Amino acid sequence: MNPPASPPAAPPRGVSAQLDRFVHDRLPPPEQWPDLHYNRPELQFPPQLNLVEELLDKAPAKGFGQRPLLRSSRVTFSYEEVAERVNRIAQWLTEDMGLVSGNRVLLRGGNSVGMALCWLAVVKAGMVAVATMPLLRARELGDIIDKAQPALALCDATLLAELKYAQQEHPALRTIQKFNAADDPADLGALCAGKSGVFAPCPTAADDIALMAFTSGTTGKPKAAIHTHRDVLAACECWPRHVLCATPDDIVMGSPPLAFTFGLGGMLIFPMWAGASVYYPDIAYTPEAMVRLIGEVGATICYTAPTFYRQMAPFAKAVGIPSLRLCVSAGEGLPDATRTLWREATGIEMIDGIGATEMFHIFISSAGAEVRHGAIGKVVPGYTAKVVNDVGVEVPRGTVGKLAVIGPTGCKYLGDERQTRYVKDGWNYPGDAFVQDADGYFFYQARDDDMIITAGYNVGGPEVEDALLRHPAVAECAVIGVTDDARGMIVKAFCVLKPGFSGDETMVKTLQDHVKATIAPFKYPRQIEFRDTLPRTETGKLQRFKLRTP
Structure with a gap:
């Protein structure tokens, strides 16, 4: 790896258009910020920048205006049709609700055309989008309300109950407006129908705030990561440009929610940057349903987590999905067994990637x-x-250590003491243990706190998980280290078995012998516990910290 070039002078600061300074005033002090490098021609941006103006309003000039952008089983909206609807919502936010730039707007919904329109309208109007996972409960929503202090919530009609419960305990959220309530005169769409559809984008500075993204909670209490308009557009010029290479003819499908930056990038922002379109389902995805919809819709790009690809593989092999050309895996480590299974089922080599909510998206891939x-x-x-x-x-090279990253995006937590744990000397520390080889490839080992040191040997949990997944009885598994008087730590596995297999002592011995025969014998799990399910976040990430808690 060549040493990083000296970062160019910081880009000129624009004039902030955000009247509400709540987020700006709670950013970390400048000495705790990551260094931000814009050392490529495509990463040079003007000081005034509104990302929705760049991606949506300028689409006609790029030749995308009449091309489809948002799809569902009921509607397909072109870039120009999306722009008109986004403008109407932005008009309602500012004219009817009296919101001003910098106000936070909580967004609650699954992946849908309505959710995408709301997100784009909030950011175009210079407000801060605070999207939340659909499965969050009132207590979790209350924590987000306390932290973000939203002026308004836009909520899918099917998800109102928990948000209203949260509002009762957290009256800082004064107004909730529902959307996706067809034929209801109180629906957001009905309220916006009479608007002109003409709205000038807020003239935000490039470093004005676009979104507040709450981390998915794999290691405990979520944190609020802040990203600017420049951050999001800079991310578009990195992984999508150089690795994904989508085209205007692509149709994107996937499972990660728009409230998760993996989903926001993959399922909205990056398709818009490429002039492509994205399909949102009317049903909850199951592995079989996703495979069949990919075929029916003619999707060409798919985003989901490794576990879902593993579950999709037998259906993909049986049904066939000839339109699919790119498959992106992120959110957790991709076991090589899963990569192989998917390639054998579809002929497609998956694009793996590691990113972070704090960095917005993928930076190794x-x-x-x-x-x-x-x-x-x-x-x-x-x-x-x-x-x-x-x-x-x-x-x-070849030595296990901690990953440190620097680039055009970086961690900026909202009022959180954990900022200094993530950013050190300008570098971002995502909390992962890696090995880099002589050719510059990065090999994931574990989360920093998941590295198991047993009798003096380092064992990465994902390597043991990959070995276990190669056994035909194992559907899912998670590996952690547990304390042991003799060895310091030992390897423990939690396994979910496929139907027809019994979690008994014979199976324990079978799986232990299988791991010993697959990888170095000292890495085998000395304890195996069988479970019906494993704890995961809504985005599919394993929550190993819950397995460490009795």
């Missing part, structure tokens, strides 16, 4: 012929990454 067995990939152009020791010194 490889596609096609660049894929290397067992590796996530190389650092994405625009970013620099290294593997370091506990004091931030880069370790020799």
Whole structure:
């Protein structure tokens, strides 16, 4: 890896258009910020920048105006039709509700045309989008309300109950407006129907705030990561440009929610950047339903998590999905067994990637012929990454260490003491243990706190999980380290078995022997516990910290 070039001078600051300074006033002090590098031609942006204006309003000039953007089983809206509807919502927010730039707007909904329109309208009007996962309950929503202090909530009609419960305990949220309530005169669409559809984008500065993204809670209490208009557009110029390489003819489908930055990028922002379209389902995805819909819709790009690809594989092999050309896996480590299973079922080599809510999206990835067995990939152009020791010194290639990343996006938590844990000396520390090889490929080992040191050996939980998943009886698994008097720690596995297999002592021995025969024997799980399900976030990430808690 070449050392990072000296960062160019900071881009000129624009004039902030956000009248409500709530978020700006709660950003970390400048000395705790990550260094932001804009050292490529495509990463040069003007000081005044509104990302929705760039991606949506300028679409006709790029030749995308009449092309489809948002699809469902009921409607297909072109870029120009989306722009008109977004403008109407923005008019309602400012004219009828009296909201001003910088106000936070809580968004609650699954992936739908209505949810996408609301998100775009909020950001175009210079407000801060605070999207929330559909499965969150009142207590969790209350924590977000307390932290974000939203002026208004836009909520899918099917998800109102929990938000209203939260509002009772957190009256800072004064107004809730429902959307996706067909034929209801109180629906947002009905309220906006009489608007002209003409709305000038808020003249935001590039470093004005576009969104507040709450982390998915794999390690405990979620944090609020802040991203600017420049952050989001800079992300578009990195992984989508250099690795994904989508085209205007692509139709995107996937499972990650728009409230999760993996979903926001993959299922809305990046398709818009490429002039492509995205399909939102009317049903909850199951592995079989997604495979069949990909075929019916003619989708060409799919985003989901490794577990879902594994569950989709038998249906994909049986039904066939000839339109599909790109498959993106992120959200958690991709076991090589899952990559192989999917390739054998579809002929498609998955694009793996690691990103972070704090960084907005993917910063290490490889596609096609660049894929290397067992590796996530190389650092994405625009970013620099290294593997370091506990004091931030880069370790020799082939040595396990902590991942440190720097680029055009970085961590900025809203009023959170954990900022100094994530950003050190300008570098972002996502909390992952990696090995980098001589060719620059990065191999994921574990979360920093998931590395198991047993009898002096380092064991990465994902490597053991991959070995277990290669056994035909194992549907899902998670591996952690547990304390042990003799070895310091031992490897423990939690396994969900496929139907027809019994979780008994014979199966324990079978799986232990299988791991010993697959990887170095000292890595085998000395304890195996069988479960019906594993704890996961709504985005599909394993919550290993819950397995460590009795």
